Amino acid sequence: MASLNPWGKLDELDNERLMARRKTRKRIIIIAISSIVLVSIVIGAVVGGVSHNKNKSSQQNDNVSSMTSTISAVCNLTLYPDSCISSLSPYAAKGNALKPQDIYKMSVLVALNELSGASDNFLKSDTFKNINDPAAAKAIQSCHELLSLAFDHLNDTLSVAETSLLDAFDDLKTWLSSAGTYQQTCIDSFENVTSNSAIRKAAGQNLNNSTRYTSNSLALISSLENSITSLGAIGKRRRLMGYGDDDDDEYPSWLSSSNDRKLLQKSSETKIKVNVVVAKDGSGKYKSIKAALKAAPEKSKKRFVIYVKKGVYKENVRVEKTKWNIMIIGDGKDATIVSGNRNFIDGTPTFQSATFAVFGKGFVARDIGFVNTAGAAKHQAVALMSTADESVFYRCRMDAFQDTLYAHSNRQFYKECDIYGTVDFIFGNSAVVLQNCNILPRIPMSGQQNTITAQGKVDPNQNTGISIQNCSVMPWGNLTGINTFLGRPWKNYSTTVFMESNLGGFIHPNGWMPWVGTTAPSTIFYAEYNNTGAGANTKNRVNWEGLKLGLTSKIASKFTVKPFIQGNKWLPAAGVPFMAGL
Numbered sequence: 001m002a003s004l005n006p007w008g009k010l011d012e013l014d015n016e017r018l019m020a021r022r023k024t025r026k027r028i029i030i031i032a033i034s035s036i037v038l039v040s041i042v043i044g045a046v047v048g049g050v051s052h053n054k055n056k057s058s059q060q061n062d063n064v065s066s067m068t069s070t071i072s073a074v075c076n077l078t079l080y081p082d083s084c085i086s087s088l089s090p091y092a093a094k095g096n097a098l099k100p101q102d103i104y105k106m107s108v109l110v111a112l113n114e115l116s117g118a119s120d121n122f123l124k125s126d127t128f129k130n131i132n133d134p135a136a137a138k139a140i141q142s143c144h145e146l147l148s149l150a151f152d153h154l155n156d157t158l159s160v161a162e163t164s165l166l167d168a169f170d171d172l173k174t175w176l177s178s179a180g181t182y183q184q185t186c187i188d189s190f191e192n193v194t195s196n197s198a199i200r201k202a203a204g205q206n207l208n209n210s211t212r213y214t215s216n217s218l219a220l221i222s223s224l225e226n227s228i229t230s231l232g233a234i235g236k237r238r239r240l241m242g243y244g245d246d247d248d249d250e251y252p253s254w255l256s257s258s259n260d261r262k263l264l265q266k267s268s269e270t271k272i273k274v275n276v277v278v279a280k281d282g283s284g285k286y287k288s289i290k291a292a293l294k295a296a297p298e299k300s301k302k303r304f305v306i307y308v309k310k311g312v313y314k315e316n317v318r319v320e321k322t323k324w325n326i327m328i329i330g331d332g333k334d335a336t337i338v339s340g341n342r343n344f345i346d347g348t349p350t351f352q353s354a355t356f357a358v359f360g361k362g363f364v365a366r367d368i369g370f371v372n373t374a375g376a377a378k379h380q381a382v383a384l385m386s387t388a389d390e391s392v393f394y395r396c397r398m399d400a401f402q403d404t405l406y407a408h409s410n411r412q413f414y415k416e417c418d419i420y421g422t423v424d425f426i427f428g429n430s431a432v433v434l435q436n437c438n439i440l441p442r443i444p445m446s447g448q449q450n451t452i453t454a455q456g457k458v459d460p461n462q463n464t465g466i467s468i469q470n471c472s473v474m475p476w477g478n479l480t481g482i483n484t485f486l487g488r489p490w491k492n493y494s495t496t497v498f499m500e501s502n503l504g505g506f507i508h509p510n511g512w513m514p515w516v517g518t519t520a521p522s523t524i525f526y527a528e529y530n531n532t533g534a535g536a537n538t539k540n541r542v543n544w545e546g547l548k549l550g551l552t553s554k555i556a557s558k559f560t561v562k563p564f565i566q567g568n569k570w571l572p573a574a575g576v577p578f579m580a581g582l
Contacts, residue, residue, distance in 0.1 A: 067091070074103050078219040079459070080212040087213060100227070104220045108158045111213035115154065115183070118210045119147040127202045134347060136193045139203070142351045143186040149321065149359070149387065150182035154214070157221075169225040170463075170566040174389065174431065176218040177462035178409040181429040182387075183211045184458050185408070189349050218461045274329070275304050280311040289317050289328070289338065298322045308368060310335040316342060316355055319388070323360035330368030333397035333418060337369040343378035350403055354385035361389045361410075369397035376401040376422060376445040386412055386430070393417055394577075400425070401444065407432040407466070411565040415577060420476055424454035426466060427490065433467045433561050435579060440476035441484045441506075450479070451513055453487030455494040460523065465495030467559040470579065473535065474504045482506075485513040487526070489546075495525040497559045499551075500582065505534030511541040520544045529556040530582075557582050 068089065075084035087110045088103060122128050122143050131137045153175040160168045190203040276292045277284030286292045289308060296304045303325050310331040317338055319326055330336025340355030342348040356370045363386070374381035383400040384393075389410035397418045398405045404421035407428035414434040419426060422444035426434070441450040452473070455466045466487075475484070485508050487496050511528070514520055524546035528538060538549045548555075558564065562580045 070100075071103060074100060074220060074223070075216070077223045078216040079461075080216055083209065083212045084216045087216075100220070100224050104217065104224060105158060107213065107217040107220055108154055111179075111210060111217055112151065112154045112158070114210040114213050115147060115151055118206050119144070119151070121206050122147070125202075125206075127199065131199070133193060133196050133199070135349075136190070136196055136199050138347070138349050138352065139186075139189040139193055142189045142349050143203070146182040146186045146189075146351070150179040150214075152321070153179040153182070154217075157217070169221065172221050173218065173225075173461075173463045174411055174566075176214060176221065177429075177431075177459070177464055178387070178389075180211060180214045180218065180459055180462065181409040181456070181464070183207050183214065184429075184456070185351060187211075189351060192344070192349065215459050215461070218459060222461045273305070274307040277307045277309065278313075279309040280313065281309075284309060288315055289313055290315055293317070293319060293323060293326065296323050296326055299324050301325065303327055305329065308336050312337045312339050314339050316340045317357070319358045319360045319363055321359040321361075325362040326360055327364040327366075328368060329366050332367050333369045333395055335369075336367065337371055337397075339371045339373055341372060341374045341378075341381070343372070343374035343381035345378040346374075350380040350382060350406070351385070351408075353380060353403075354382040354406060356384050358384075358386040358388045358391055361391075363388045363391040364394070365392070365396050366394045367396070369399065371397075372400035372404070374400070376443075376448070379423075382406045386410075388412075401442070403427060409464075413561065413565055421452075422450050423448060424451050424488070424490070426452055426468075427454040427456065428466075429456035429458070429462070429464050429491075431464050431565050433469060433559075433565055434471055435469050435561070437468075437471045439468070439471055439473045441473075441479065442476040443479065444482065448482075449513065450482060450484035451488045452485065453496050454490040454515075455487065455496045456490045457493040457495050458491045460493050462493070465497065465525070465559065465564070467564055468496075468498045469500055469560065471498075471501040473498075473501060473507065473533075475506045479506050483508045483513075486511050486528075488513040488515045489520045489524045489526070490515060492521045492523050493525070494520075497525075497527045497529065497556070498531055499527070499529035499556055499559065501531050501536075502533040503531050503535030507535030509537070509540035511538065512544070512547060514542075520546055522546055527551050527556070527559075553582060 071088045071091075072085055075081045075088065078084045084107070088106055091106050122140055128140055131140065157172050157175045157179075160171060187204050187207055190200045193200050276286060276295060278286045278289055278292045280287060284307075286295070289306070292306045296306070299322055301324070305327045306329070308328060308330045315338065338356050342353040342355070344350060344353065353372070355372050370384040372381040372383040380403045381400055383398045383404045385406035385408055386393075387408040387410060391410070391412050393414045395416045396414075399420045401421055402423040402425065404425040405419055405427070407426065407430040409428065409430050412430045412432040414432070414437055417434070417437045418440060419434075419437060420440045420442055422442055425441075426439070439452060441452060444450055453466050455464075457464050484506055486498055487494075512520070512526055522545040524544070525548065526544070526546055527548040528536070529551045541547060541549060560579075560581045
């Protein structure tokens, strides 16, 4: 599998270096954060109080000195303090008093500027022009789209920061986490360019600064939130995720529209009001899902409902990023099927291989199946990929072998879905909860082992992870003699939790499998909580520092939907039965 690995190996030395730096900073973080906030508050008063006793030049020097100190203190909370200080110091020379949120916004502007230059390089640099290697050309094609998505997310964080920073921490962390993920996916896409090591290296170097600047912005917004919360500066702040106070409510408010609830809960046989109908037999307005999506409005704030009648639709479908609030309803996960066969072996990168790919925010699917028929021998072949914020999949089927479900980025929720696969078949770097789903490992290629999850968190400040709650993990077929693991750590900060789920006895006693070598980075967060079934016995689990087997309910609850995948009040609702907590 090493030669077909679509992702880079873990850099243990770099990881240890970063962790050592973070441990050192932890000892001063509370003092530093408090100082930042306090300094920003008093700077204006101090400077104003002494202005009558100093000339203009002296006052400006004092301002510059104060700002330089503030920027240094803030940057020491990031993973890359040197790049943070060097990129933000020019703003201190202007001598204007800066609050922490001003420094944060400047950091986003720096990241945007750097990302714009890196994106241009993929278009204009001689290194990336006139590429003869098909794999490299496909990687560059993926990068164009990924960096465009990253640029959009950085712009979104900047526009929100201009108006309501204190009310939008959840959104800002999500979008910055996703911006970092898009850039990392671009870098990872070059790992399969085996014939040209120079272009792989150049791609990484091209995005080196932009990934660091994005990480710096994420660290700053996380630290700012922590400081405000710890100092009680805004009391009980409004939570944009918009949940009610009743933990037993099955519907968080971002999935709370009564109309959408009724729509989703109606049976397939019940006539419902839809915008367009797709039918292979010609009884609908369109015969293909792609044609119906093309007719959907751009950036609509209202729900656009597409009803897809039973049948197998052999097409690769994309819900483009400008198609907001699309709802697709089928006649059942085994009756309405979208089928494709794009795969890595035949030359399609993992990111482009999905039978059904979702980019437009607010997407909802119900009672429909997504299948990639490429087969185990074709290796990476995605059935469903979502990179859409607030995307929901209810009573759906995802069916493939390796890399079946690509929960790429942003916030996602899966309810009562059936997910089939072999190697890393639930993967990505979104904040995702799978609830009441059937997870069904199947027979892999000869010599392969099954790994259910491969989570891709690359930055400790990202609010991402895979949370599998109240699900059933059972074999699909006879897996006797085939090792099946709960997951393996794709990246240094991989975060995955299995809780309150039924684990079949076919799960390997070790539970988890290393990505490389015999162990895992100490920085991962793997956890098992209150699971049942023969496979839930943790007596012989791997002895990894990052594997937590004794979680308290308080910690486990952090990975439930209520705190983990927040919703925005300004997004249209899309109802689905829901368990808010443990």
